[in-house]
Amino acid sequence: MNQELMQASSELLDTLSQLLDESTPQELLPMIAKVACQVLDADAAVLEIPAELADEPFRFAYPTSVAISSSAVRRAREEKRAVLWNQADGDIADISKSIVKNKLTSIMVAPFQTPTTDIVSGFLYLQRESRKDPFGDFEKKLFDKFVSVSEKIAFSAYNRQTDKESLDVLRGVTRKGSIVFASQAMADIISKAEKFVALPAPVIIRGETGTGKEVLARWLHSQSPRAEKPFVAINCGAIPENLIESILFGHVKGSFTGAIDTRKGVFEEAEGGTLFLDEIGELPLNMQVKLLRVLQEHHITRVGDNREIPVNVRIISATHVNLEEAMKEHRFREDLYYRIQVMSIDIPPLRERGQDVLLLAEDFAKRYAAEYGLGKFHFSRAAEKVLLAYSWPGNVRELENKVQKALAQADRRIIQPKDLELDVLRERVKESPRTLKEAREISDRAVIDAALRDSNGNLTLAATILGIDRKVLREIMERLDIKKEDYKKPSGKNKSED
Template sequence: MPRTSGSEIKDTKVSAVLLVTDKASQVTAEAIRHLLPYWKWQVVEDCSALPGVADPDTLVGFIIPPQSLNQASALWTEQITQSCPGLLWVAIVGEHHCENAEFMRVVAATCHDYVTTPLEQMTDLLPAILGHAAGFARLRAQLLGGPAHPAEVPDMVGSCPPMKRLGKLITKFARVDAPVMICGESGTGKELVAQAIHRASARAQGPFVAVNCGAIPENLLESELFGHVRGAFTGAIQDRPGRAELADGGTLFLDEIGDLPLSHQVKILRFLQEGCFERVGSPRSTRVDVRIVAATHLDLEAAVKAQTFREDLFYRLNVLQIKVPPLRERGDDIESLAAHFLAQVRTKTSTEANAFSADALLALRRYRWPGNVRELINRVSKAAVMAEGSLITPADLDLPDPRERPSARVVNLQETRERAERAAVEHALRDSNYNVSQAANLLGVSRMTIYRLLEKHGIEIS
């Protein structure tokens, strides 16, 4: 198969992503776009939105790291490149980046090539280098196959835009073996997402072992995770393997990792770094092959700043990140979920209820669901028992009747702010004909902020 040159690629519309991080990288990105005007560019400022922005034809990604280097720069680069493993990455770096051995080690391991700035010195050479990268990416896609179609996620019901994005991320993240951090409010189904990643991965035939870090007493946590030998402590009457050992060859799910005491965080960090541990009471190291998936309802970045969560452990765990949407942002999915859970209850409980009244459906949509899916399951299960006919009513669900005139109440300030925020974003998008840059200017915020708000409120733009 012939090699593609920079001049040959001019006749083809290549789709590529440009990831910018600061003002200096924006200048570099503009220079690249000027040199290759015949390419179709997607400029991305929000790293967390990266996995969802690339269209199916995008083959190449250009990462322009921040000018300032720190201890997190190498891990940040690794996180970004692994979040979109289907892209062929090219790093655009400065001379000071090249002098940092740890940073360049990650570039060498995750990127196809790198180009040094200033780009003015490479005006003639750059199109050929990037054209060859595009040609190689196309060759790889032809021989190895393009991105897989999103897999169906068992036990997860819903077709709203946030859930569709979630399904795509699960499919992407299942292809690689990097750690995944699942974020979301309590009751949103984070463990179901972890199980879906496991089932769609190459480790599907191996075990899936879950550990609730917040439910195990601190003095027993190390024994639960890594096991113990006979006589290690009072009550240790025989050798016992820990959860990490039981997960060998599969996935270890660390639920509520944010509740892990600082004293145990360093032991988890060592396990992640070296892949081995010692059972309590034993000097012998045990090595296992596991993939780590963690979950939390806490803001771990805030916890790092508050020094209640180790920064190095955060970056080790947060290589890939998935945010599970709260139930109140899932629109019509609420009705589908309620019907699904009612059908499950009917297989286990003798009940006449087989559907929801129109008022009950309206009440379900209006309620804010602070307990998310877990609360919905609870209310539907109770309603199936309480219902006196075939239709479940708002009273059976312990929800206000939507036909009754609401009494005067104090408006929840957070709810009011979120509604106003969503409305402002939607108005700005409509006024700008859904141009993100223009919408950002209208609102007086950055493109990065717009992308965060789109994700937060489940707003999808074509």
């Protein structure tokens, strides 16, 4: 095989890899247009798909603005085949205006079949601008093949998305913005939070460090009537005490050393929207007094000024500190506590969320692989087991960090246990059972408990999660005296499932 052929084969494989890496139609379709430009040496491309293939009618132009010949598109649709026009051809009367106006050398356009209808309404359009070399018969044949392969890849992406949505429904997976969960614990939290979104009253979110308190706060804001207004977040425990008042309420020029101009505080920046006060339990007592006054009177005064400025913000605060204990120790004011505690949400730690850890890991892998331009990654079954076995003291934030590192270390885009750098064995040794039988029972009970919680006591779904037969699951549950009724919702739904 000569070097030129080897180079061409390598480029072809790279092209296919680019297309296959995109897992959803929304990610794939723009890539098809870009790759078409590269493969066929075009100056511009347009891919238009009706709503059947994407969530809504889709049109992607590469570069971003391309004037196309509607006559060429119409003819390709009518003839249901790829068509080619060159400036030098005689049969261009119907599109000569487009060629002349846009100074084009040639055009190729082909219908692009959609997966849910026999009516061809999509198309892929390529053009070369004023150049000596127009598209020829070889490019047209290659274009035909490219469109055919791209359609198949697009169909597969659509089917994968449909299958994933169906599987998500089966597994009880719910997505609320950037929040993803299948556990009953998180379902209860979101159900509670949904009752708060429309109300202007303060909300406090409690939970261990790294559980996603700010993520939930942003979601609450995005669902509220204030969604179009700013969301401003500050960490009360990360600001030097001498700067907190200025950052909260702003200051006027010359009010203190270094105040070279007048600046707004976060209350003014969040006007009309939401102010998220993270780690409010770390706020110094003197600032707690001033914050309480703002919450009572709805106005602030900048440092160095005596003018009162009205503010209209919704306060969402968060803490990992036990505020009740802090009040007893006089580290947190009781009157402020009752001001911010109007509505309370407690986020469970990741170790209590069962299969959610896998959903979150998949989302992080997808997000950062796309950000780093690395392609699509998968977790091995062994890696999934390690993710479920680890206790996650750093919660979701620790999981995000471990997945980012794993992407850089994984071979062939498959994340293995070693890539995650989780010392699960050492954790288990701390409380090791005395006998193998005891160890097996502890392990079986833990994984079955998690599966039953995630499936709401549905034995069929729990067995699917565990990868065993339903009858086997029943036998193990009887041996361990685990009752499915303990995992059912109180509503009484699904009584006949098992």
